[in-house]
Each structure stands twice: as structure tokens, then as C-alpha cells.
Amino acid sequence: MKSNGLKDMLGRVRLTPVDEAQSLLLRKLSPLIPSTISCTLTEALNRVTAHDILSPEDLPPHPRSTMDGFAIRAEDSFGATSTMPAYLTIDGEVKMGEMPTGRVEKTKCYRIATGGIVPEGSDAVMMFEHTIPVDEQMIEVVKSIGVGANVINRGDDIQKGGLALPAGHQLRPQDLGLLAGLGIQEIEVFAEPKVGILSTGDEIVPYAESPPAGKIRDINGITLAAACESQGAVATDYGIVSDEEESFLGTVRKATEENDIVLFSGGSSVGMRDLGERVIEKLGSPGILVHGVALKPGKPVLIGLCDQTAVFGLPGHPVSAMVCFELFVKLAIKHFAGLVHPHSGRQATVRARLDRNLNSAAGRLDLIRVQLQDNAGDLPIATPVLGRSGAISTLSRAHGYFFIDETSQGFNKDTEVEVHLLT
Amino acid sequence: MKSNGLKDMLGRVRLTPVDEAQSLLLRKLSPLIPSTISCTLTEALNRVTAHDILSPEDLPPHPRSTMDGFAIRAEDSFGATSTMPAYLTIDGEVKMGEMPTGRVEKTKCYRIATGGIVPEGSDAVMMFEHTIPVDEQMIEVVKSIGVGANVINRGDDIQKGGLALPAGHQLRPQDLGLLAGLGIQEIEVFAEPKVGILSTGDEIVPYAESPPAGKIRDINGITLAAACESQGAVATDYGIVSDEEESFLGTVRKATEENDIVLFSGGSSVGMRDLGERVIEKLGSPGILVHGVALKPGKPVLIGLCDQTAVFGLPGHPVSAMVCFELFVKLAIKHFAGLVHPHSGRQATVRARLDRNLNSAAGRLDLIRVQLQDNAGDLPIATPVLGRSGAISTLSRAHGYFFIDETSQGFNKDTEVEVHLLT
Numbered sequence: 001m002k003s004n005g006l007k008d009m010l011g012r013v014r015l016t017p018v019d020e021a022q023s024l025l026l027r028k029l030s031p032l033i034p035s036t037i038s039c040t041l042t043e044a045l046n047r048v049t050a051h052d053i054l055s056p057e058d059l060p061p062h063p064r065s066t067m068d069g070f071a072i073r074a075e076d077s078f079g080a081t082s083t084m085p086a087y088l089t090i091d092g093e094v095k096m097g098e099m100p101t102g103r104v105e106k107t108k109c110y111r112i113a114t115g116g117i118v119p120e121g122s123d124a125v126m127m128f129e130h131t132i133p134v135d136e137q138m139i140e141v142v143k144s145i146g147v148g149a150n151v152i153n154r155g156d157d158i159q160k161g162g163l164a165l166p167a168g169h170q171l172r173p174q175d176l177g178l179l180a181g182l183g184i185q186e187i188e189v190f191a192e193p194k195v196g197i198l199s200t201g202d203e204i205v206p207y208a209e210s211p212p213a214g215k216i217r218d219i220n221g222i223t224l225a226a227a228c229e230s231q232g233a234v235a236t237d238y239g240i241v242s243d244e245e246e247s248f249l250g251t252v253r254k255a256t257e258e259n260d261i262v263l264f265s266g267g268s269s270v271g272m273r274d275l276g277e278r279v280i281e282k283l284g285s286p287g288i289l290v291h292g293v294a295l296k297p298g299k300p301v302l303i304g305l306c307d308q309t310a311v312f313g314l315p316g317h318p319v320s321a322m323v324c325f326e327l328f329v330k331l332a333i334k335h336f337a338g339l340v341h342p343h344s345g346r347q348a349t350v351r352a353r354l355d356r357n358l359n360s361a362a363g364r365l366d367l368i369r370v371q372l373q374d375n376a377g378d379l380p381i382a383t384p385v386l387g388r389s390g391a392i393s394t395l396s397r398a399h400g401y402f403f404i405d406e407t408s409q410g411f412n413k414d415t416e417v418e419v420h421l422l423t
Numbered sequence: 424m425k426s427n428g429l430k431d432m433l434g435r436v437r438l439t440p441v442d443e444a445q446s447l448l449l450r451k452l453s454p455l456i457p458s459t460i461s462c463t464l465t466e467a468l469n470r471v472t473a474h475d476i477l478s479p480e481d482l483p484p485h486p487r488s489t490m491d492g493f494a495i496r497a498e499d500s501f502g503a504t505s506t507m508p509a510y511l512t513i514d515g516e517v518k519m520g521e522m523p524t525g526r527v528e529k530t531k532c533y534r535i536a537t538g539g540i541v542p543e544g545s546d547a548v549m550m551f552e553h554t555i556p557v558d559e560q561m562i563e564v565v566k567s568i569g570v571g572a573n574v575i576n577r578g579d580d581i582q583k584g585g586l587a588l589p590a591g592h593q594l595r596p597q598d599l600g601l602l603a604g605l606g607i608q609e610i611e612v613f614a615e616p617k618v619g620i621l622s623t624g625d626e627i628v629p630y631a632e633s634p635p636a637g638k639i640r641d642i643n644g645i646t647l648a649a650a651c652e653s654q655g656a657v658a659t660d661y662g663i664v665s666d667e668e669e670s671f672l673g674t675v676r677k678a679t680e681e682n683d684i685v686l687f688s689g690g691s692s693v694g695m696r697d698l699g700e701r702v703i704e705k706l707g708s709p710g711i712l713v714h715g716v717a718l719k720p721g722k723p724v725l726i727g728l729c730d731q732t733a734v735f736g737l738p739g740h741p742v743s744a745m746v747c748f749e750l751f752v753k754l755a756i757k758h759f760a761g762l763v764h765p766h767s768g769r770q771a772t773v774r775a776r777l778d779r780n781l782n783s784a785a786g787r788l789d790l791i792r793v794q795l796q797d798n799a800g801d802l803p804i805a806t807p808v809l810g811r812s813g814a815i816s817t818l819s820r821a822h823g824y825f826f827i828d829e830t831s832q833g834f835n836k837d838t839e840v841e842v843h844l845l846t
Contacts, residue, residue, distance in 0.1 A: 041630075045649045059816070060639055066740070066813050068693045096692075097625035099637040113692035115626050115739060117637055128693070157814040165819065172845060173653060174818040177646030177741055180630035181639070181815055202520035203538050207464075207603035214522040214540055216483055216604070223600030226468045230596060269519075269536040270491050270551070316538060317489070318600055346795060346803070346822070348771035348844050372769060380769070390489055391580040392604055393482070395597040396588065399769070421771050422595060 015294040017406060018365045021303060022331060024289055028305050029335045034260070035191045036338075041179055044171050046232050047189035048338040053165045058155035059181050063118040065094075067150040070109040070131060070139065071122035074147040085132070085140035094119060109139070118151050125150035158182070168340035190338030193233040195329075196255030197224050199240045200248065200266035201316060206240060219318045219392050220265040227325050231333045233261070243272055249279050256283055256309040260336040263329060265314040265321045273300060276313035280304035283311065294364040294406060297389035298323040310336075319389040323367050349418040350400065352382035359410040369398035370419060382417055398422055438717040440829060441788045444726060445754060447712055451728050452758045457683070458614045459761075464602055467594050469655050470612035471761040476588045481578035482604050486541040488517075490573040493532040493554060493562065494545035497570045508555070508563035517542060532562070541574050548573035581605070591763035613761030616656040618752075619678030620647050622663045623671065623689035624739060629663060642741045642815050643688040650748050654756045656684070666695055672702050679706055679732040683759040686752060688737040688744045696723060699736035703727035706734065717787040717829060720812035721746040733759075742812040746790050772841040773823065775805035782833040792821035793842060805840055821845055 016024075036050040065071065072088060080086040091108040094100045100119035104110055109126070110119050118125065127150060130143040158164055164182060165175055171189075179187065199221045207217040218240055228235040236259065241251045243266075255262045266272060281287040284306030292300055297320040302313030310332040314321040352372055360366040370382040382402065387394035400419040404411060411417065439447075459473040488494065495511060503509040514531040517523045523542035527533055532549070533542050541548065550573065553566040581587055587605060588598055594612075602610065622644045630640040641663060651658040659682065664674045666689075678685045689695060704710040707729030715723055720743040725736030733755040737744040775795055783789040793805040805825070810817035823842040827834060834840065 041645060045652055060813075061634075062637070064639075064813070066811060095625075097627075097638050113694065115624060115692065152811050152813045156811070158816045164816070170846075172819075173646045173649035174741070174745055174815060174845070176649050177642040177745075178815045178819040180645045181642040181741075183630065183633070183640060185631055201538060202518075204520075207606065208608055210606070211484075214485070215520050216487075217606060219600040219604040222464060222603045223596045226596035226599050229468055269538065271536065318597070318604075322597055322600075346773055346844065348773050348842075350769055350771050351774075388489060388575050388579070390483075390487070390575045392597060392601045393581045393587070396595075396601040419771075421769065422597070423593075 015292045015299065015364070016290045017294050018327060021290040021293050022328065025303055025310070025328060025331060026335065028286070028289055029310060029332060032308055032335070034193070034336045034338045036188050037191050038186055038188055040186050041176050041184075044176060044187060044189060045173065047171050049165050049167050049169045049171065050188040050190050050338065051167050052163055053179070053184065053187060055158045055160055055162045055164045055182050056184065057182060058160050059157040060152060060154060062099075063151050063153045065112045065114060065116045065118055065125045065150060066152055067125050067127045068113050069125050069127040069150065071104055071112045071116075071118050072109045072124055072126050072141070073104060073106060073122055074124040074145055074149065076107055077124070077126060077141050077144045080141045080144050082142040085142050087134065088139055088141055090137055090139065092119070123147045123151070168338055170339060193261060193333050193336035194259040195228045195233045195235045195261045195263060195333070196238055196259035197221060197228070197235055198238040198251060198255060198262070198264040200243050200264055200272060201240070202243065204240055204266070220314070220316070220321050223318060223322060223392070224263055224265065224314075224325060227322065227329075228333065231330060232337060233333050243275055245275060245278070248275060249282060252279055252311070253283060256306050256311060260309060261329065261332050262309055262311045263314055263325075264312075266316040269316075272316070273302070273313070276302050280306060280311050280313065283307075284309070295323070295327070296361075296364055296366050298327070298367070299364075301328065303328060315389075317389040318392040319369075319395050322395055347420060349420055350380065352380045352417055352419050353378070354411055354413060354415045354417050355381050355383050357410065357413050358384060358404065360404040360408060362409050363406055365406055366404040367401050368404060369394055369401050370417075371397060372399045372419060379416065382419055395422070438715045438722065438787070439713045440717050441750060444713040444716050445751065448726055448733070448751060448754060449758065451709070451712055452733060452755060455731055455758070457616070457759045457761045459611050460614050461609055461611055463609050464599050464607075467599060467610060467612060468596065470594050472588050472590050472592045472594065473611040473613050473761065475586055475590050476602070476607065476610060478581045478583055478585045478587045478605050479607065480605060481583045482580040483575060483577060485522075486574050486576045488535045488537060488539045488541055488548045488573060489575055490548050490550045491536050492548050492550040492573065494527055494535045494539075494541050495532045495547055495549050495564070496527060496529060496545055497547040497568055497572065499530055500547070500549060500564050500567045503564045503567050505565040508565050510557070511562055511564055513560055513562065515542070546570045546574070591761055593762060616684060616756050616759035617682040618651045618656045618658045618684045618686060618756070619661055619682035620644060620651070620658055621661045621674060621678060621685070621687040623666050623687055623695060624663070625666065627663055627689070643737070643739070643744050646741060646745060646815070647686055647688065647737075647748060650745065650752075651756070654753060655760060656756050666698055668698060668701070671698060672705060675702055675734070676706060679729050679734060683732060684752065684755050685732055685734045686737055686748075687735075689739040692739075695739070696725070696736070699725050703729060703734050703736065706730075707732070718746070718750070719784075719787055719789050721750070721790070722787075724751065726751060738812075740812040741815040742792075742818045745818055770843060772843055773803065775803045775840055775842050776801070777834055777836060777838045777840050778804050778806050780833065780836050781807060781827065783827040783831060785832050786829055788829055789827040790824050791827060792817055792824050793840075794820060795822045795842060802839065805842055818845070
């Protein structure tokens with residue numbers, strides 16, 4: 001549908017708005033189901049659940065005390081105060097890690113420590129602090145407590161058959177703790193997304209080599225691979241590929257067959273960009289989805305889908321390439337990671353105050369790199385990092401970025417901005 | 424100094440405010456210098472630089488074009504417009520990846536693509552879009568451009584001897600890209616912090632075992648280990664240790680000798696807490712720094728420093744243990760990771776609107792777990808996750824948390840809160 005809209009009536013290429021490009025990409029990816037694997041809990045951190053996980057048992061399996069004190073029948077404390085205490089006889093003790101023996105009768109109690117199993121007959125735990133010992137056998141209770149006070153009941157944490165974790169949930173430390181508590185040791189998760197990375201351009205050499213006069217070291221290869229790793233994807237380096245069409249097509253085809261996502265970068269010149277387009281169209285259908293976006297930096301990005309593989313032609317300038325990674329490639333990685341849970345898309349930001357006036361062209365999204373500086377008591381100060389998108393140091397000096405959207409022509413000094421941290 | 428303040432005049436234990444506990448911990452850790460190791464760029468993601476890294480060369484090494492067009496002398500374009508164009512003769516072409524031959528003379532120009540090296544004599548690049556071909560040899564220039572237009576000069580990205588990265592900086596993908604661009608392949612970073620983890624309590628068994636009646640599976644061990652891993656620390660599991668003093672002391676001593684940080688959890692009962700205190704005091708000086716904090720959940724935390732090792736006695740309740748990890752253990756991990764750069768401490772948050780009134784006791788910091796729900800157009804809605812701190816599922820269901828500080832007695836419905844995501 002949108003492919004008809006790539007050019008306007010005068011034959012000029014139409015730049016797609018960023019949000020439109022993002023939703024088109026996600027819509028086209030949605031039928032592709034990532035594969036799943038099985039893993040143990042110690043391998044599961046940051047992996048994504050492939051199915052709903054139901055609890056196989058009640059947690060905790062027995063009612064337990066959450067305080068040090070005495071297991072009582074709550075009604076025996078009703079009306080007790082420091083001037084009118086209730087008197088209870090100590091009739092036993094709960095040993096940690098053992099089932100209590102006997103049962104708590106009326107006006108009696110058992111000693112119990114935090115974590116101890118609440119014995120039959122009792123329905124609440126009176127904290128030590130609210131009791132006064134009379135002798136070895138008896139306590140005064142100086143407070144009235146209700147049924148269930150200081151007790152975590154059987155199944156209070158989670159009940160047998162209850163939803164422990166939904167499908168599409170990225171596993172955090174506490175989620176592993178919950179699964180461990182339920183005795184679940186192996187789970188089904190989505191496989192890590194596989195990303196193939198190529199750099200193109202006759203002027204670049206691998207960064208480990210000493211470049212001859214006229215050439216420079218490849219920056220995008222290692223930067224994009226590390227960005228993939230940060231997102232939990234597995235990156236494979238296909239090296240620096242010539243811009244000769246047959247050879248380029250061959251390597252990209254191999255990469256698309258072996259990965260969920262392919263990134264090639266270096267296509268900033270018109271010739272490279274045309275080559276990138278032709279190759280994406282030849283690799284599979286539907287081919288090119290987005291041909292340039294209304295974004296600075298990052299305008300010349302190509303987004304395509306070749307059969308089962310998302311293919312991105314990223315600008316050669318390192319900053320532009322990383323901005324396109326942040327806004328588009330990350331979405332594809334999340335899709336292939338199986339991250340469908342809504343909160344996974346939420347982005348935390350730091351509020352900061354802009355330290356100067358900033359102009360922006362209406363009709364395009366501007367991504368402004370900033371340094372943040374603490375400002376005792378007040379919001380941090382955001383200082384734009386100036387410099388060209390070819391200069392990787394500007395992205396290295398930046399702590400984060402904020403957006404000036406398509407409808408705005410700029411922000412005034414002291415505007416409050418929401419900074420996405422580059423971590 | 425603060426150790427005299429652990430008890431008030433009536434002999435009651437004084438709870439330390441959270442911010443005071445944090446700054447005391449950081450002050451006591453500050454003389455301890457973490458060790459360093461050497462690593463290659465492909466191993467360096469998320470590691471922390473041990474020294475300032477200076478650039479060994481200019482980047483880029485030659486002036487390069489940032490556009491497709493013609494390398495010109497800027498003055499030849501001065502005054503040019505579409506009605507009064509300037510005429511330039513095409514005198515050569517810059518080949519990608521090669522040093523240009525010859526030099527650009529007055530009223531002449533060279534063809535150049537993005538990334539090409541700007542030839543001698545020229546000082547700006549005129550974009551194709553602002554030229555009209557006259558014939559094979561000549562172009563019309565329809566725009567006036569200044570010196571340096573569309574050129575990234577030698578050293579514009581970073582100059583030889585300039586600060587590429589400061590010491591104490593956590594390496595992100597773009598930082599690796601910068602180092603790669605400069606030809607730096609091996610760097611000195613701080614070693615990963617080592618954390619030893621013990622669980623105590625006669626009621627717990629390893630999570631992989633089937634607990635006999637009266638016992639439950641260990642939740643804190645795997646949760647804390649995964650939390651350490653998330654923070655880039657290496658966790659070693661010392662298993663479940665008996666609360667018999669000699670045996671407990673022996674294992675904790677071994678752990679303190681082998682790690683930068685030791686965590687033991689399970690000391691929620693008064694007996695275990697006393698044992699934890701005695702052990703920390705016996706292990707080394709200065710011993711206990713903080714004995715309980717004004718925090719809910721997490722009040723009974725013990726914070727100690729035993730010679731070179733930070734020792735934390737965490738509450739046995741899984742949620743309380745993780746809250747103390749978040750507020751105190753993370754700080755110690757960051758210290759031993761060498762993260763001294765100021766922006767590393769900045770926490771991004773999600774602004775949300777509270778969906779109910781919430782009470783809180785003044786004089787203590789309350790950490791409220793919440794679920795977030797999108798609310799088209801408006802701030803997301805924050806719904807507190809109710810439940811006891813013994814229930815790990817409440818932390819698993821939470822998307823994040825916010826604070827109600829010591830001076831507040833609660834928040835009203837619709838208050839805007841800053842939610843820290845639990846990721």
C-alpha cells in the first residue's frame with residue numbers, strides 16, 4: 001500500500017514519517033513467529049517466555065509467620081491493651097524447617113520465628129514487641145490483632161494453577177526467583193534473534209588493520225555488533241563487502257538466509273544507496289518497505305523485508321547508523337526476541353532543562369544528542385553535543401538524546417526535555 | 424562516628440535514614456581501589472575504563488566529503504544563485520579509498536562522493552542538487568557555500584592527543600566504535616566485581632530439590648545472583664549455610680576473602696539478625712556501618728565493611744532483600760566496578776499517575792511497587808502492587824517502583840510519580 005507512496009507526483013522520493021515507518025515495519029513483521037528453545041533457570045536471565053507459565057503448586061505451601069512472636073488465635077487478643085492485657089499460656093514452639101506438632105488451643109500460644117509454619121488452630125502471629133513475659137509459661141498480650149495478622153497464608157504468593165508469568169515476558173532476577181520458588185527448573189523461551197552485519201565502501205578497512213593512505217578503519221561493524229549484543233541479539237560479522245553488485249548481492253543473500261535481521265551500512269553515496277535498493281528488491285518479497293525517513297540524522301535509511309528476514313540499509317555515517325539502529329532495528333530485534341508484552345516497550349527517560357535555543361526544520365523528527373550535567377536540586381542541564389553525524393565522538397560524548405518532533409520548529413532555552421539515556 | 428549513633432539514649436536501635444546509609448557506605452568504600460585487567464574491544468562492552476584514553480591520531484586522518492557532489496574552492500561559489508550561476512570546469516574525480524591526485528585550481532572542481540577525500544586546493548563540497556550540468560566538462564553552480572561546507576576536516580572527530588574517553592567510563596557500543604576508529608584494540612579496564620552469596624535458614628532447601636514438609640525452596644540465592652549478573656558482577660554461590668555460629672562464620676569468612684562483596688540473606692528473625700551482626704563484627708574492621716534503615720520494605724538490613732570487603736546482611740523476605748539490593752548493594756557493585764563517572768549514577772524513570780490514595784508513615788522511605796498501564800495520550804497509570812514483602816510474585820508482577828519520602832505521609836490519587844523500571 002505504502003509502496004505506491006514512495007514517490008510524489010513530481011517523481012521526488014517521499015520521506016516517510018518516523019512513526020509511520022515504525023508501524024509499517026511492525027505490521028509487516030507481525031506474522032513472523034520467532035523460534036523457541038528450552039533453557040534452565042541459570043541460563044534464563046533476560047530471555048523471553050515463549051508460553052504462559054502456570055504455577056504447579058501453592059506458594060508458600062504452608063501458612064508462615066512474617067514476624068518473630070507467638071502464634072495465637074486472633075480472637076484471644078480482641079480488646080487487649082497495655083492497661084487491659086490478655087494472658088496466654090505458651091504451649092509449644094515451632095521449630096524452623098519443621099512441621100509444627102500439636103495445635104494451638106484457646107488462650108494458648110506457640111513461640112514462632114519469622115518464616116516458621118503457623119500451627120493448626122492459630123490464625124495470627126502476635127509480635128514479640130506487643131507481649132510482656134509473665135514467667136516461663138505465660139505472656140501478657142497488649143494489642144488486639146485480626147485474623148491473618150503477620151501470616152502469609154498457603155498460596156498467598158501464588159496459587160496452584162495461577163499465572164506465574166505471561167508469554168512474551170522478559171525474565172528479570174525476581175522472575176527467576178518466582179520460578180525457583182515454584183520448583184520450575186526448565187522453561188521454554190524464544191531463541192536469541194540473529195543479526196548479520198556487513199559494511200560496504202571501498203574506503204574502509206577492518207579496524208584491526210592499519211589503513212593505507214586514503215582509507216579509514218571500519219567503525220560501524222563493531223558499533224552495530226555491540227548494539228545488537230546490548231539488545232540480547234547474536235551478531236555475526238560478514239565483514240567488509242565490495243560494492244560490486246554480484247558480490248554484494250551474494251553476501252547479503254547468504255546473510256539473509258542465516259539470520260532474522262541483516263544490517264548493511266555504508267550506503268551514503270547515491271550509488272551505494274541505489275545498489276542497496278536493487279539488492280533488497282532482488283532478495284525476496286515484499287522488498288523495500290521504507291525508502292528514506294523524515295529524520296535527522298538518519299534520513300537515507302532503507303527498510304526492507306525479504307521473505308522472513310528484515311533487511312536494513314543503514315547510512316554510512318556512524319551517528320546516523322546508530323540513530324537508525326535505535327529507532328528501527330531495535331524494534332525488529334524486539335519482535336524476533338518475542339517481546340510482545342506491552343510494558344517491554346516503555347522507555348524510561350531523564351527530565352532535563354535545555355541550556356540554549358535550538359532550531360529545527362518542521363516536517364522532520366530531529367534527534368538531538370546531549371550531555372547532562374547535575375544541577376543541585378533542580379533538573380539536570382541538557383547541553384546539545386554539536387558536530388556532524390560522521391563524527392562518532394559526538395555520540396561517545398553524549399549521555400543521551402531527546403527529540404524535536406515534526407510539528408515543532410525548535411525549542412527555547414529552559415524548555416524541559418525528556419532525555420533517553422544512551423546506555 | 425555514626426557507630427556511636429546506632430542506639431538512642433534509651434538503648435533503642437536507631438534506624439538510619441536511607442540517604443545517610445548510602446553516603447556512609449560510599450564514603451567508607453572510597454579508599455578501596457578496584458583491580459584492573461586488559462581486554463580487547465570485542466570483550467569490552469559494558470566494562471569500565473581504568474584510565475583516561477587519549478587519541479593516538481587524528482580522526483579522520485584526511486578531510487572528507489559528507490555529501491555527493493563537487494569539491495570546489497568556496498570563493499568560486501560566492502554570489503552564485505539560480506539566476507546568476509557560477510561556472511566551474513570539471514578537472515578530475517576523487518576515487519573512493521584513494522588519495523586524490525592533482526589539486527583543484529581556481530574555477531575548477533573535482534567530482535566527489537560521500538566519504539571521498541577532499542583534494543588539495545579545495546575547501547568545500549557543493550552538493551549535486553545545487554549544480555546543473557552544462558556539458559561533460561562544465562557545471563553551473565546555483566548556490567553560494569562557505570569554506571568547510573559539507574567537509575569533515577582532519578581531526579574534526581577527534582584530534583591526536585585529545586581525550587577519547589575518560590577513566591571510569593562504562594563502555595557503550597559507540598565508545599567501542601570510537602576506539603576502533605582510532606585503531607585502539609586493547610584497553611585497560613576494571614575487573615568485574617566479585618560477589619559471594621549465601622542463604623541461611625533451617626527452613627530452606629536448594630531450589631532444585633523437592634522440599635520435605637515444613638521446608639521451602641531458596642528464592643533469594645538465584646534472585647540475588649541474577650541481580651548481580653544484571654549489574655555486570657560475577658556471583659559465586661556459597662549455598663545454604665546453617666545458622667550455627669562457627670559454621671556460618673567460617674563460610675562467610677571464606678566468602679569475604681574471595682570476593683569484593685558478600686551478601687547473606689535469611690536473617691529476618693531476631694536470632695539470625697544477632698548472629699549476622701556478631702559475624703560482621705568478627706570478620707574485620709570497621710565492621711557494622713549501618714544497623715537497620717528507615718525503609719519499608721527492607722528495614723532490617725545490615726551493612727558492614729570487613730577490611731576490604733563490603734558485607735550485607737539482607738532480610739530473608741525476597742522483596743525486602745531485592746529492595747536492599749537495589750538501594751545499597753548496587754552502589755557497592757558500582758564502586759568496585761570503578762564507575763566513578765558522574766552520569767553513571769543517573770537513573771531514568773517513567774512518569775506516571777497514581778490511581779489511588781496511598782498512606783505512608785512519616786520518618787521512613789517507602790518503596791511502592793507498581794504496575795504501569797498505558798493511557799492513550801496521557802501519562803501511564805501506576806497501580807500499586809499490594810502484597811507482603813515475603814511474596815516474590817508481587818515483585819514479579821511489578822513493572823517498577825516509586826518512592827514516598829520520609830517527609831511525606833502519603834500521596835493522593837492522581838499524583839504524578841517517577842517510576843524506576845525494574846528491568
